[in-house]
Amino acid sequence: MSLVDRLRRGLRRTTDQLFGRLDTLTSERRRSLDSGGGPEATASIDTLEALEEILIEADLGVVATNRLIDAARGHVDGRDLLASVKGELCRLLDFRPMPSGSVPCPKVVLVVGVNGTGKTTTVGRLARLAIQEGQRPVICAADTFRAAAVEQLRVWAQHVDAEFVSARAGADPAAVVFDAITCGKARQCDIVLVDTAGRLHTQVNLMGELDKIRRVAGRAISGAPHETLLVLDATVGQNGLHQARKFLESSGVTGIVLTKLDGTAKGGIVAAITADLGLPIRYIGVGEQLDDLLPFSATDYVDALFRSSW
Amino acid sequence: MFGSLTERLKSVFDSVRRETRLTPESVELALREIRMALLEADVNFKVVRAFIDRVRDRAVEKAVLESLTPTQQVIAIVRDELRGLLGEGTGGLPVGSDRPQVVLLLGLQGAGKTTTTVKLARWLQGQGRHPLVVSTDVRRPAAIEQLSVLAGDVGVRVHDPDTRSDVVGRAESAVTLARSTGFDVVLVDTAGRLHIDEGLMDELERLKESLFASDLLYVADAMTGQDAIRSAGEFNRRLGVTGIVLTKMDGDARGGAALSVASVVGVPIAFVGEGERAEDLQPFYPDRLVSRMLGMGDVLSLVEKAEQVVSRDEASRLERKLRGNDFTLQDMRDQLMTVKRLGPLDRLVDLIPGMGQMASGLPDNFDPRAVIQTLAIIDSMTKGERLQYKLINGSRRRRIALGSGTTVQDVNRLLKQFVEMRRLLRSVGAASGQKKKRRARGHMRHGLGFPMG
Structure with missing residues (x-):
């Protein structure tokens, strides 16, 4: 199954709900134009209101929605309206890949986020992706707080056959990270994937703990962590923007992983996040299988979203 | 937790209050603001539209616009309607007729079911009940261990x-065990699942039927967006949810999902989870929440919270101290520890009427880290110093600063605040009646802010 197919399969429900309606909307619009209502100078207020409703229900938020609607304003034809929404979404979500200078060895990737977004599962899947690319990953269980988080990750590590570094519950997570990087260096691994404990972005002391992990990682290998991924649950609402902002401030997030896109939630808040904070979406999770984590591509994503429409 | 929504609504009402006469136009303007505030709080689009329509219908009636206090009436209408959204519900988990009473906890992945199961068990123990918990999450690696560790702790x-693989069998054996050993509630933790996963929803139906479960609590993340009503609605349609537990309310989520789910799905909110400790689960009271959202404070919750952590003896002892002339640094420390036990200060402030505003004006004064610093300084004093602050001379101050990892300036500041507090307390002790109350309020302002400077 091709990447786009898998993406589309995972997003089908999202597509049906979100853009199926947009499709109906635009075709209704076209019908009314065809039936000789006479072309108007701008899309009617009704159409724009319906569009606003659809985008807000997709959790894009009021600001991002208004931006898209402003872009859509002035278009008469249904196809143009959709094309401009699509183009604007694409423009919002697209980003240039990060400049790849000299590749650090091992590269350290920190996975952070609030409780219950799917960090541990994401780490297992990132390891799987790395192995598929011919890399040797080390999985680091730095969630020493949540009961049985280490065991959960150990199972994933065994599944994908990756190196695994952990410590007893309650240990200092920064120390585990240091050990994992040391282990990665000694065994000449390519990438160290660090699972951290879930923390609400409002908990100052726990955000401080992340800072310590970063400092210690930087001491173990220069420039670490080379990447910090914020895991967001697609069901999250406007609070996702707060989360991204706080994690960006305190732990230098470099990218987003959007999980649980296989439900009916749309994760539209990422549009607001990329618009406001310029954070790229790196991966999306579209199912419960180990290989249901896909690298994010704005064109594929938006294409897959609109495929059923046109 | 509903801070931002409250602030938005307050600023709307403040501008409405300034109007001496309300016109349909000014009502419309306010309604637009309320709509934005609710949408930004993740209240469902349809709920917001219906809400605004209802408020508009009632607000533009002649009787309201031409009454002597039109703004007050509009605010009352908004409060009524908000209250209406949250539905009837007393919060908590009523005692059922079955022995054992079987409670299923359901929800999407990552909502917080396992943590909530343990918190709920603790709450039930506090009610004098005897809960037994069992995990039926055979899918997520180590989920069963997680429940065992949390519960054991x-x-x-x-x-x-x-x-380890038979979902229904695991739960049934727990019910059998409960029946034979006298546990009166069985809490069944289930695997997280998507509401559109037919196979797993079937599994829940089987579980419900074979256990004769009387209570089905849907666990929802307070940060959920517009999708909240779709998932909760589907769980309710398939299984008949009896209550909702909102988790992660200690973040800055505006909790619009609470309003949407309660009103659209029509299931009352039973509990809210507000922290990582096993005690951080509270029964939900719609009236109190609405007052809180509209910035009217929630004195009842505050009183209950205080009663949980301050024993009556302790309180009367403290009061004697406060009235007398012998308030010491040790007492100040005890007081601070009590305040700390009440929970994070900023959350406490939300509960006091009018304090929400004050706190937003003085954000630094409510820095919880300052409390910890003050405690560290007092902890670095000798027993004698704590009882007789006048002992603390220059070299002792240096020692205390070193010991607590602070500076001499910090120690000086604390001592100054302490002396000021003593002076204030003396005047409170001497005063009486109205005067006392007024001073006490002044003390509260300085008092809650005292260690921070």
Whole structure:
């Protein structure tokens, strides 16, 4: 199954709900134009209101929605309206890949986020992706707080056959990270994937703990962590923007992983996040299988979203 | 937790209050603001539209616009309607007729079911009940271990039979065990699942039927967006949810999902989870929440919270101290510890009427880290110093600063605040009646802010 197919399969429900309606909307619009209502100078207020409703229900938020609607304003034809929404979404979500200078060895990737977004599962899947690319990953269980988080990750590590570094519950997570990087260096691994404990972005002391992990990682290998991924649950609402902002401030997030896109939630808040904070979406999770984590591509994503429409 | 929504609504009402006469136009303007505030709080689009329509219908009636206090009436209408959204509900988990009472906890992945199961068991223990918990999450790696560890840590009995793959079998054996050993509630933790996953929803139906479960609590993340009503609605349609538990309310989520789910799905909110500790689960009271959202404070919750942590003896002892002339640094420390036990200060402030505003004006004064610093300084004093602050000379101050990892300036500031507090307390002790109350309020302002400077 091709990447786009898998993406589309995972997003089908999202597509049906979100853009199926947009499709109906635009075709209704076209019908009314065809039936000789006479072309108007701008899309009617009704159409724009319906569009606003659809985008807000997709959790894009009021600001991002208004931006898209402003872009859509002035278009008469249904196809143009959709094309401009699509183009604007694409423009919002697209980003240039990060400049790849000299590749650090091992590269350290920190996975952070609030409780219950799917960090541990994401780490297992990132390891799987790395192995598929011919890399040797080390999985680091730095969630020493949540009961049985280490065991959960150990199972994933065994599944994908990756190196695994952990410590007893309650240990200092920064120390585990240091050990994992040391282990990665000694065994000449390519990438160290660090699972951290879930923390609400409002908990100052726990955000401080992340800072310590970063400092210690930087001491173990220069420039670490080379990447910090914020895991967001697609069901999250406007609070996702707060989360991204706080994690960006305190732990230098470099990218987003959007999980649980296989439900009916749309994760539209990422549009607001990329618009406001310029954070790229790196991966999306579209199912419960180990290989249901896909690298994010704005064109594929938006294409897959609109495929059923046109 | 509903801070931002409250602020938005307040600024709307403030501008409405300034109007001496309301016109349909000014009502419309206010309604637009309210709509934005609700949408930004993740209240469902349809709920917002219906809400605004209802408020508009009632607000533009002649009787309201031409009444002597039109703004007050509009505010009352908004409060009524908000209250209406949250539905009837007393919060908590009523005692059922079955022995054992079987409670299923359901929800999407990552909502917080396992943590909530243990918190709920603790709450039930506090009600004098005897809960037994069992995990039926055979899918997520180590989910069963997670429940065992969490429950074990707080002294909740967990049942973990050898059948590691039979979902219904695990739960049934727990019910059997409960029946034979006298546990009166069985809490069944289930695997997280998507509401559109037919196979797994079937599994829940089987579980419900074979256990004769009387209570089905849907666990929802307070940060959920517009999708909240779709998932909760589907769980309710398939299984008949009896209550909702909102988790992660200690973040800055505006909790619009609470309003949407309660009103659209029509299921009352039973509990809210507000922290990582096993005690951080509270029954939900719609009236109190609405007052809180509209910035009217929630004195009842505050009183209950205080009663939980301050024993009556302790309180009367403290009061004698406060009235007398012998308030010492040790007492100040005890007081601070009590305040700390009440929970994070900023959350406490939300509960006091009018304090929400004050706190937003003085954000630094409510820095919880300052409390910890003050405690560290007092902890670095000798017993004698704590009882007789006048002992503390220059070299002692240096020692205390070193010991607590602070500076001499910090120690000086604390001592100054302490002396000021003593002076204030003396005047409170001497005063009486109205005067006392007024001073006490002044003290509260300085008092809650005292260690921070």
